[in-house]
Amino acid sequence: MRFDYDTSYRDGQALLRYGSGRAAYAVLALLLLAAPWALGKYYVGEMTYLFIMCIGSLGLMVLKGYTGQVSLGHSAFLALGAYAHAWMLGKGLPFALSIPVAMGFTALIGLVIGLPAIRVSGLYLAMVTLAFAILTEHVIGHWDAVTGGFNGMSVANPVVFGFDLSGLRPFYYLCLGLLTLVLLGLVNLMRSQTGRAFRGVRDSEAAAYGLGIWVSGYKVLAFVISAGVSGLAGALLAHHVRYLTPEGFGLFLALELVLMVTIGGLGSLRGAIFGAVLIGMLPVFISRIKPMLPEQVSKQFGLEIFVFGLILVLFVLFEPKGINGRWIKLKTFFQTFPLYRKDLFKRGKTYMKSERYK
Amino acid sequence: MTTVIQLTINGMAIGAIYALVALGLVLTYKATEVLNFIHGDLLMASSFIGWGLIVVLKWPFWLAVLATVAIAMVFSWVLDARVMRLIVGQPQFAGVMLTIGIAFTLRGLVSMSFGPESRNYPTPWTNQKTQLGGVVIADLSLVIVATALLVTLALFWFLRRTTLGVAIQAASQNQLAAFLSGIRVKRLTSLVWALTGGIAALCGLLLAPTALVDISLWFVMIKALAAVVLGGFGSIPGAILGGLLLGVIEQFAGVYLPDGYKDAVAYLVLIGVLVLWPRGLLGDAHGRRV
Amino acid sequence: MTMFSVRNLSLRFGGVQAIADLSFEVAQGEVFAIIGPNGAGKTSVLNVITRVFDPSAGSVHFEGRDITQLARHRVVNAGIARTFQNIELFEGGTVLENLLLGRHRFSHGNFFAQWLWTPGVRAAEAASQAAVEQVIELLDLAPHRKSPVAGLPYGVRKVVELARALAARPRLLLLDEPSSGLNPEETRDLAFWIDDIQNDLGVTVIMVEHDMSLVSEAADRVLCMNLGQRLALGTPAEVQSNPAVIAAYLGA
Numbered sequence: 001m002r003f004d005y006d007t008s009y010r011d012g013q014a015l016l017r018y019g020s021g022r023a024a025y026a027v028l029a030l031l032l033l034a035a036p037w038a039l040g041k042y043y044v045g046e047m048t049y050l051f052i053m054c055i056g057s058l059g060l061m062v063l064k065g066y067t068g069q070v071s072l073g074h075s076a077f078l079a080l081g082a083y084a085h086a087w088m089l090g091k092g093l094p095f096a097l098s099i100p101v102a103m104g105f106t107a108l109i110g111l112v113i114g115l116p117a118i119r120v121s122g123l124y125l126a127m128v129t130l131a132f133a134i135l136t137e138h139v140i141g142h143w144d145a146v147t148g149g150f151n152g153m154s155v156a157n158p159v160v161f162g163f164d165l166s167g168l169r170p171f172y173y174l175c176l177g178l179l180t181l182v183l184l185g186l187v188n189l190m191r192s193q194t195g196r197a198f199r200g201v202r203d204s205e206a207a208a209y210g211l212g213i214w215v216s217g218y219k220v221l222a223f224v225i226s227a228g229v230s231g232l233a234g235a236l237l238a239h240h241v242r243y244l245t246p247e248g249f250g251l252f253l254a255l256e257l258v259l260m261v262t263i264g265g266l267g268s269l270r271g272a273i274f275g276a277v278l279i280g281m282l283p284v285f286i287s288r289i290k291p292m293l294p295e296q297v298s299k300q301f302g303l304e305i306f307v308f309g310l311i312l313v314l315f316v317l318f319e320p321k322g323i324n325g326r327w328i329k330l331k332t333f334f335q336t337f338p339l340y341r342k343d344l345f346k347r348g349k350t351y352m353k354s355e356r357y358k
Numbered sequence: 359m360t361t362v363i364q365l366t367i368n369g370m371a372i373g374a375i376y377a378l379v380a381l382g383l384v385l386t387y388k389a390t391e392v393l394n395f396i397h398g399d400l401l402m403a404s405s406f407i408g409w410g411l412i413v414v415l416k417w418p419f420w421l422a423v424l425a426t427v428a429i430a431m432v433f434s435w436v437l438d439a440r441v442m443r444l445i446v447g448q449p450q451f452a453g454v455m456l457t458i459g460i461a462f463t464l465r466g467l468v469s470m471s472f473g474p475e476s477r478n479y480p481t482p483w484t485n486q487k488t489q490l491g492g493v494v495i496a497d498l499s500l501v502i503v504a505t506a507l508l509v510t511l512a513l514f515w516f517l518r519r520t521t522l523g524v525a526i527q528a529a530s531q532n533q534l535a536a537f538l539s540g541i542r543v544k545r546l547t548s549l550v551w552a553l554t555g556g557i558a559a560l561c562g563l564l565l566a567p568t569a570l571v572d573i574s575l576w577f578v579m580i581k582a583l584a585a586v587v588l589g590g591f592g593s594i595p596g597a598i599l600g601g602l603l604l605g606v607i608e609q610f611a612g613v614y615l616p617d618g619y620k621d622a623v624a625y626l627v628l629i630g631v632l633v634l635w636p637r638g639l640l641g642d643a644h645g646r647r648v
Numbered sequence: 649m650t651m652f653s654v655r656n657l658s659l660r661f662g663g664v665q666a667i668a669d670l671s672f673e674v675a676q677g678e679v680f681a682i683i684g685p686n687g688a689g690k691t692s693v694l695n696v697i698t699r700v701f702d703p704s705a706g707s708v709h710f711e712g713r714d715i716t717q718l719a720r721h722r723v724v725n726a727g728i729a730r731t732f733q734n735i736e737l738f739e740g741g742t743v744l745e746n747l748l749l750g751r752h753r754f755s756h757g758n759f760f761a762q763w764l765w766t767p768g769v770r771a772a773e774a775a776s777q778a779a780v781e782q783v784i785e786l787l788d789l790a791p792h793r794k795s796p797v798a799g800l801p802y803g804v805r806k807v808v809e810l811a812r813a814l815a816a817r818p819r820l821l822l823l824d825e826p827s828s829g830l831n832p833e834e835t836r837d838l839a840f841w842i843d844d845i846q847n848d849l850g851v852t853v854i855m856v857e858h859d860m861s862l863v864s865e866a867a868d869r870v871l872c873m874n875l876g877q878r879l880a881l882g883t884p885a886e887v888q889s890n891p892a893v894i895a896a897y898l899g900a
Binding site: 070116119120122123124126127128130131132134135138139142255258262301302303304305306307308309310311312313316317320 | 441451452454455459462467583625636
Binding site for chain 1: 699700720722730737739740741749750753757763764765769770773774777
């Protein structure tokens with residue numbers, strides 16, 4: 001059994017309080033650093049893709065999991081980041097400059113979307129963001145002069161201080177490094193005043209106002225941060241795919257991101273990572289099991305969507321807190337062993353109450 | 359002048375489909391506060407079933423329509439009774455996620471069962487047109503408009519004038535109170551889902567001859583969302599009005615606005631209305647008491 | 649000394665007159681109760697003070713300042729905190745997180761420092777936690793410190809909300825039906841705590857209440873409202889024996 005015997009406030013603040021946690025993360029770090037030398041090319045590429053998806057998922061988590069603002073159209077921010085970055089590279093801007101500028105650009109768009117989003121909430125916001133994603137795909141497709149339209153746009157290689165990072169291993173470490181920076185930054189932000197304020201806005205706006213939280217300001221801030229982080233993911237994705245087309249950033253990507261965040265576990269950064277890994281690995285997993293199924297080649301697209309849907313349904317019905325919820329339950333089981341109570345996490349019986357007329 | 363009238367008529371013909379789809383969405387929303395993402399995919403699946411019955415099994419058109427609508431209704435009833443009921447009381451977002459998941463599953467199943475090619479099937483009105491005072495309308499469009507109007511009137515009367523309808527509205531506002539008042543909430547909710555399923559099937563069967571029996575048919579639901587928003591969420595006459603208006607707006611945008619705007623205009627309308635005018639044309643306002 | 653006053657306040661919702669030409673004053677350090685039947689406009693008064701609604705007429709003054717048009721999120725900075733009729737806790741957090749949010753109005757390091765978790769941010773967080781511990785001790789919340797708020801019994805949740813309001817170090821505390829849903833023992837504890845808040849913390853309290861025994865015990869002066877208007881104002885004894893009050897609210 002484990003009890004929290006904090007003897008100072010710093011103890012409580014520490015991220016990795018116990019030796020076991022520190023050891024586990026050290027092992028993880030070693031594995032991730034060693035991976036490009038141990039795994040084959042395909043898997044290294046896949047892991048890079050996962051890192052990029054993790055960044056995107058973290059972006060959406062800040063908005064949806066922590067501030068409670070639904071966005072069914074986050075693919076738009078990835079698209080904007082990707083195209084802005086690729087366009088600037090094409091104009092000769094150095095990579096190290098283009099990335100922050102692309103992030104700033106998407107953050108600005110996040111501001112533009114966030115401001116009217118204050119007046120719109122819940123379901124309506126979901127629809128507005130959905131429409132925004134479709135519109136963005138549409139605009140990218142039609143603005144041939146800048147984006148190459150439906151014919152696509154090629155992406156230059158990432159070159160930092162003369163080093164070409166487009167190789168498999170350098171790009172892997174670049175993505176891993178950026179993911180670590182983003183993750184640490186967000187961990188810090190979410191355990192500070194800003195993160196608490198986000199959660200306050202999510203859980204009760206009335207109480208938040210009463211405690212001095214400028215709700216509208218924080219909602220917009222969440223959009224800006226979320227958009228900026230997603231822009232980074234988009235820019236990296238641009239290098240990963242090397243050739244941009246609007247279809248790659250459409251509705252399906254937006255829903256994938258929502259799946260990542262929901263299945264991973266709303267309200268936790270760990271959940272964002274879990275979700276991104278699961279959903280990112282799904283297509284690989286499906287292509288693995290396809291040969292074992294008696295289906296014909298023409299049914300491939302259906303199978304992927306089917307599995308996505310099935311997983312989402314199963315999680316919503318049986319594990320609404322997502323993978324992170326399951327993780328916490330398992331951890332609690334081991335930490336309170338053998339005194340774990342079976343109904344510790346049981347949900348109470350609830351009735352539907354109209355959210356319109358409260 | 360005839361162009362304007364022709365455009366309006368065309369717009370209303372397309373708008374009638376939007377209106378009918380929107381109607382289904384509003385119905386589920388009114389009853390369960392869930393945005394039913396399954397609607398589009400059920401619509402699409404029904405068109406495939408219709409194709410199967412009409413072209414493969416060679417059933418007469420009317421029989422196929424009835425059978426498909428019945429299948430959709432039963433499917434929706436069972437879906438609510440067995441699946442949707444499991445998340446009662448959870449926040450709205452859970453319902454939306456569940457319907458998205460089921461929609462994906464349905465889409466995947468249809469795609470795997472039928473393959474990616476588009477198909478079509480004949481209707482009694484294929485290739486027939488009527489002339490009304492200088493304007494040409496496809497007969498199928500007339501049928502669509504008529505169906506939309508009929509269904510709307512039937513629903514309106516049902517929800518306002520019958521005890522069952524009022525009970526449905528009560529259950530949507532406070533389930534526990536409705537239950538304690540003797541309303542059989544579970545059965546009613548399933549009934550509403552069944553009705554929506556039937557409407558989805560009708561939409562699919564009527565839309566497919568024009569738009570082809572294809573997986574992408576589900577996308578009309580997004581346009582219907584714009585219609586619902588325009589008309590005002592939670593309002594049945596609003597859904598109809600919104601749908602018809604949206605169809606007309608699209609037609610005019612196609613002619614009078616630069617290239618490429620026609621497809622985008624529905625989403626611009628959606629965003630614009632929600633940001634500037636959240637109530638829509640006929641919607642109800644709602645707030646939160648602290 | 650008058651610390652807080654409401655002058656000729658009116659509030660309309662469409663056809664409903666929620667508050668009609670209401671005026672009263674609250675002195676520094678006193679416990680002021682507002683009673684009245686349901687629909688009398690009591691919670692509306694609190695909502696106007698905390699800027700949830702804009703009044704149709706009249707003004708609200710606090711410590712010599714007109715706060716009628718203050719921005720809603722600046723009310724707590726002015727020194728006024730409140731609890732809610734239907735508990736508005738942050739359901740996703742623990743008791744500690746809820747209380748720390750009560751401290752939001754105090755600085756916790758600037759935005760960019762928070763990304764980096766600088767020593768300044770760390771120190772500010774520790775200071776907040778120390779301040780919150782004082783409130784936890786005052787209200788006996790120590791056993792629940794790290795419990796998720798969602799699983800706690802109703803009585804404890806009410807106390808957490810009170811603690812959260814106190815964590816904001818207000819000079820005026822607005823309580824909306826603090827004893828509703830509490831059993832007699834919890835109500836007695838509440839009376840003691842209101843006493844402590846008044847005497848030890850020097851906080852002025854305005855509370856909307858239905859429990860007349862709590863009002864008699866804790867309140868210095870009572871305002872009775874009916875239909876948005878002032879019916880009677882005076883000490884608890886005076887108001888409780890007022891015939892108009894008895895007719896409208898207390899019952900013969």
